[in-house]
Amino acid sequence: MKHAEKELIAIKEEVSRMWTLVLSQLEKAKQAFFNNDVEQAREVVSREKRVNTFELKIDSDCENYIALYNPVAIDLRLVLSLIKISYTLERIGDFAEGIARHIVEDSCDAVTESLKDELELAVMFDTVIEMLSDSFTALDSENTRLSGKILAKDERIDAIYRNAIRKLAVYLRKEPAQIECGLKTMLILRKIERIGDHCSNIVEEIVFYIDAKVLKHKKNREPAA
Amino acid sequence: MNKRTSQRIAFGIFRILGISVVGILVGILGFIVYHGVGAVSWEFLTTAPSDGMTAGGIFPAIVGTLCLVAGSLTIAVPLGVMSAIYTTEYAGNGRVIRLIRIMTNNLSGIPSIIFGLFGMALFVNRLGFGDSILAGSCTLGLLVLPVVIRTTEEALKAIPDAFRTGSLALGATRLQTVGRILLPAAFPNIITGLILSVGRVAGETAPILFTVAAYFLPRLPESVFDQVMALPYHLYVIVTSGTDLEAARPVAYGTALVLIVLVLFMNLLASFFRKILDAKKG
């Protein structure tokens, strides 16, 4: 294997480790949310720094790689998408931390299990976690077959999100005293929905890297593969 | 014996041999200068021989040699340069060209007396030039032709191909390339060939023996069909078959000295010319 290739693989492995970390942040945030586990939420908040460190490290590795090896073709596409993926992972990490912070600051008793069920929060959480882990599999196996499925999941999250907002509004009309808790819940919903969007971006980067197709901002995002 | 000692001994031997070669050359020159310098005077250089060639000068022989050098080069240089251009620049590397090369090399190995004989048969008798500067120059010209061809060929081959392709790529024809790029670039090396030729022509006795040289002719030539005296032949004559060999001895050394100086002078002139050309080209 060429030296330049080894360098690139090292960066890719670094991104994988970051991915694993962000995935676990997301899972922990979910558990903390459903169990109202403040300790776990604190852990997520404190581990956010590590996510940031990963991003800085990967950024500088990619800059060095471009400066020293002048990558072209598939190498260039990989390094460009790794930069964007690490940036996006960092944003997802931020959202996980944000969710955890809501739990640390104030647990809303008003958000009952039944309301969580009604808003399909668990489904949303699980779906974005699946998206993130599926996109990881896609990059790891250099296969874009999963991309269509992942992008479809994002549409589903968007649908659930719109639905949940409506249901939340109905609930708050009935219980106007819970407006503060309701707004916080809405922020959490919003964050999960954004995570879904970011996962889609990651998938688009992976498709750009592997198939050199630009899916971004296109109506029909279904890759032809 | 260690490596260093053996190396020292080896180079010691080389040095002794090298110095002795130079020594021999200096010895010969010194010997001739020592014996000849007394005979050389302004009169010696400007008058004809007298008193059965034991006195007087060698002026006709000097002029004769100069005529032969000029004549033979006039014949050999254009012929040799043109055929070298043909063999290196135009002809490619076919079987005929290889044959020509071999023949050229062989030609330079033929003893000069054979050239003399051939020159007599062809130029003197068959073409009816008689014993003349023309016949002698032709014979000497043939003799040095291989030298001129070889050196011109080497000079042309030494020119980087980049000059040729560069010129052709600008739309120059092959002839323009030869005339404007290759010959000017090769000229200094061609002059080296001329220097060798001058030495050879001025010094040869055998080829002029039957074709031009006069035993005694105390006047200057008037046309190319005249006979002339020549320095090497004159030297031969006064050493071997003069009227009074002993009396002519100083004249012989003087003649030898003049011949050497003449050749040396022409060489210096040519290399001076070459330096000027080199400097001009930078």
Add this chain to the structure above:
Amino acid sequence: MIEAKNIDFYYGDFHALKNISMKMEAHTVTAFIGPSGCGKSTFLRLFNRMNDLIDATRLTGECRIDGADIYHKSVDVDELRKKVGMVFQKPNPFPKSVFENVAYGLRVGGMTDKNRIRQRVEAALTGAALWDEVKDKLKKSAFELSGGQQQRLCIARALAISPAILLMDEPASALDPVSTSKIEDLIHVLKKEYTLVIVTHNMQQAARVSDKTGFFMLGELVEFSDTKKMFLNPEKEETQNYLTGRFG
């Protein structure tokens, strides 16, 4: 416009170019890349018929410049070469003065008017971005210039006879980075007036200077596409492997 159609080329028994077809538009820079011995230089030399100088070569196929078959019997090769200039890998100025080097093409073309020659030489040296550096040493030997200047002198020499096309055979491979970037800048400028075809074994150079790139391997044109596309997303596996250094 340069057009090659089904070109096959042989050195003796060696099949150097295999069925190559390609079109190059006017006022574009086309780069040929590929491993040594892939045929890119041979292909370049077809267009000013420099391959004619080599014995025992054979060509089939069509080679057209602005529609005219340049291998037709009626074509005067010397005239063709005045229209299709060439710059070589190693700077090869003639052993003449700076001025005479540039004037050479004009003189062999039969121009004798001193004023016109002077004008054309100045224009060519200006065009090759060399005038300011050599205007005080026109009488000096071309060998006194630096390597990079010599190469630009060779470009000026080619420009002096107003070609339509300029072929460059690895024009910067013998030069240092500063001289190289000067040559590359020059290529961008020359594009406005000339059609350029450049062979280079420096891929980044091809990426920097060319509009289109042809990738050659083992005598075949593997891929020919827009340079941007080729360097971001080559179509063929072989191109990808070569560009990313995974070749062989």
